[in-house]
Amino acid sequence: MLLWLLAAGAAFGLSASLGAKYSADYTAPGSDSKQAQQLLARDFPGLGGESISLVLTSDGSVTDAATRDRVKDLLARMAKVPHVSGIDDPYGPRGRVSADGRTALGQIHLDVAVAPDMPKADTQQLLDLARPVDGGVRVHLGGMTVQLAEQGAIGSEGIGIAAAAVILVITFGSVVAAGLPMLTALGGLAVSSALLPVLAAIMPVPDWSTSLAAMLGIGVGIDYALLLVTRFREWRAEGLEPEAATVAALDTAGRAVVVAGMTVVVSMLGLFAMGLSFMRGAAVSAILSVFIVIAASATLFPALLGYLGRHIERLRLPLPQRRAAQGESPVGAGWLRWSRLVERHRVLGALTGVVVLLALAAPFLGVRFGFPDAGNDPAGRSNRLAYDTVAAGFGPGSNGPLVLVAELAPGTPADATASLPTALKAVPGVTAVTPPVPGADGRSLLLTVVPDSGPQSSATKTLVRDLRDHVIPAAVGPGVRVHVGGATASAIDSTDNISQRIPLLVGGVVTVSMLLLLVAFRSLAVALKAAVMNLLSVGAAYGVVALVLEGGTAGRLIGIDSPTPLPAFVPVLTFAVLFGLSMDYEVFLVSRMREAWLRTGDNAESIVSGLAGTARVITAAAAIMVAVFAAFVPAPDLPIKVIGVGMGSAILIDATLVRLLLVPAVMHLLGRGNWWLPTWLDRRLPHLHVEGHTEFYQPAAAAEAPRSPTVVG
Structure with a gap:
């Protein structure tokens, strides 16, 4: 009994002195999406951290002057919340406004690498600020960080x-x-x-x-x-x-x-076969x-x-x-x-x-x-409302955009990817392609492709394979490697x-x-x-x-x-x-x-x-x-x-x-x-x-x- 009490004390002592935060990498080792993630972290560090979707919607227009002023004030208050490193204005060059003018989409960038590192109290502060804005504008926040804050605990x-x-x-x-x-x-x-x-x-x-x-x-x-x-x-x-x-x-x-x-x-050791x-x-x-x-x-x-x-x-x-x-x-x-x-x-x-x-x-x-997303969250939560609002205003694919990162080998001309955006826009199932963003050294390029199908759709999976196997190889010259990543491709x-590895486990x-x-x-x-x-x-x-x-x-x-x-x-x-x-x-x-x-x-x-x-x-x-x-x-x-x-x-x-x-x-x-x-x-x-x-x-x-x-x- 004394030895067990001693073991318990030693375990708690080790936990207090050596314990670390839990972490996990859900990407497939060596996969195309994994390589895209690594390039994104290396060449576009400002975009590699965790972010929260900022969704504005109104029964009228979200672009009138009064609404813009209210949103500007809201963004200023959100920018003061701890761990917020920057905000993409929904009306700015990195924001989006729907065709009917009733929905706008921006991003809140955080200085944490993964969602669990964001204190729930700070996320809750953002949710509290996103209460109905005067003038009938509704604000919804979405993303893994918001999902974790809204989940709570059961015991x-x-x-x-x-x-x-x-x-x-x-x-x-x-x-x-x-x-x-x-x-x-x-x-x-x-x-x-x-x-x-x-x-x-x-x-x-x-x-x-x-x-x-x-x-x-x-x-x-x-x-x-x-x-x-x-x-x-x-x-x-x-x-x-x-x-x-x-x-x-x-x-x-x-x-x-x-x-x-x-x-x-022995059964649990079988999980090592999954790699x-x-x-x-x-x-x-x-x-x-x-x-x-x-x-x-x-x-x-x-x-x-x-x-x-x-x-x-x-x-x-x-x-x-x-x-x-x-x-x-x-x-x-x-x-x-x-x-x-x-x-x-x-x-x-x-x-x-x-x-x-x-x-x-x-x-x-x-x-x-597949991997459940915000569309599977309980109705009424901010994360689910943001997901549904984006799908209604911009199409279901906007909830799962594909991130393409192009890497140019030394000696490759800068225009080797010039035809890529045009080729991507012509692919059936693609609704939008963002303008290319060059990396700091000019040897990499970032594009975002928005499918017309949702993240869980089989059509999106088919599109990812088509881009990798046919569209991209035909659109770029030698010396260019383009990786398709993002949360959807990673899933x-x-x-x-x-x-593929299940037979090894069984x-x-x-x-x-x-x-x-x-x-x-x-x-x-x-x-x-x-x-x-x-x-x-x-x-x-x-x-x-x-x-x-x-x-x-x-x-x-x-x-x-x-x-x-x-x-x-x-x-x-x-x-x-x-x-x-x-x-x-x-x-x-x-x-x-x-x-x-x-x-x-x-x-x-x-x-x-x-x-x-x-x-x-x-x-x-x-x-x-x-x-x-x-x-x-x-x-x-x-x-x-x-x-x-x-x-x-x-x-x-x-x-x-x-x-x-x-x-x-x-x-x-x-x-x-x-x-x-x-x-x-x-x-x-x-x-x-x-x-x-x-x-x-x-x-x-x-x-x-x-x-x-x-x-x-």
Whole structure:
């Protein structure tokens, strides 16, 4: 306990002294848009910082003298707000006025490189100044900086912990028994959350990775300790003293916890195959959280049992007493009947499970990949109003202009790009091309191309490819390289890059996880079945996500009121997390089945007893996981909201339909083939003994065996 208090103090000390801000680069490495961004920062530094769109609209004209005077006064007050480095006057050469004269567009330039660096209080000051101007002129501010300021915070971590506490108390009926998993998880969360800013000083870490790490830390921390508490109570019910029951719980359930945790780590390591810096930052954050949770389960939990083990049934609620708490069989009669029912109807159970999973996955076939923009923000926010006003006044493409940066090689004549603006204006789908702006050294050129389609439109994606592959090469001479960048092009490149690498992630994670399960359970069928079942449950979760993103009734329940694209990194991230978490329940379930198989040699009885013995802990653990993930659904950040939906639905599907029906039904169909392993492979695989040494802890054996640490493990 003292060492854990010391670790927490050291973690907070390191965070205070070495912690850095979170950052992320969402561009695709080596992409055309990435090169455009680099050239823009090098040759046009005044345009490389963060900016806020300034949109003026009126029922009349925004160009009359009185309105101009009011806007001039507004811009003067906005210029005094901290971090505002300059403002492009909507009526000036860098501003735009719509053809009907009712809308004007300018830019507020900031001295911060990325939106999260802008203090929300300063952005809010700009929003307060942009209240209705006298004369009926409406002012809307838009951009990522405004979006972050308007999002606010929900406190999802606290909601998830509170929900988990309620479920634990109902499950155990004892405040002390419920408190052990909570204390273990909170201890691990305290250390891991304090170390994340330190990690941000070493490598780029996106700000939303804190929510991801908290999801995993709270969820798996409580789940692992829940399994350990359940096993501890079972050993106590069999007559073991608290210390012996603690050792027995760690030697059995503790081994399953370590293997389960390693499957999550292996899954998260698969994100390194994506080749994206922000994915690596998110992966390391999650891995750090899981490692600390495993350490807490193996050290903090037994330390807590040293104080509370004899009092684990204290502070009971006035709920019906469970048989395990009275020293009787820990296997509930209801779950035993369910296990027998699955055994009798194994074929029907297997077919039902597969059909339902495929039906749930079907909506994912129509999913639309892309990055959500201000058009997907809730109605009424300034960011959404600015987006809609610009689209109405200048066309939807004005919300996602393409930035073209031309670079001239040494010796190339300055007029080598002279025909480029004319060629761009002649391209179908282009509504406007700004006059070229030369760089400081005259060797680079900046143009802005406005499409006639919105940032999320497939027509815009086609236009970007046409410009790169045909229009630009034909319009410029040798020695000129033109890169198409901007937020829209960057989103297109990032989506394409991630899509190409998904097979590497899936193949790598599935293969390594299968190898880990093969070593743990010494069975080809168990490893292969687990991989297939997990892929099915992940696919079903993707279908649920696709359904809510359609923006219908299901979408409005979680705050998505219009069709919204799915960021490509979200299914990648959720695949890695969900595959690992699904393996957790597989390890919990199959380790008990293997334990019974080694003891009895009866396949059917081992499946029945293993399912009946773990069903309650799996359902309770799943309920906790679902509650933790569901607490992140109200989050204002869309990726976190969607990840919460995907993970919550996946755990619900996996822990009920898959683990309690499909897995046992298929294992009954496979018979003794569940535990087959070629002799030559059996000799070469290391022995993990994930099921532990249960024979040593049976009351009769425990009474006769010498108390020697060499007997265990």
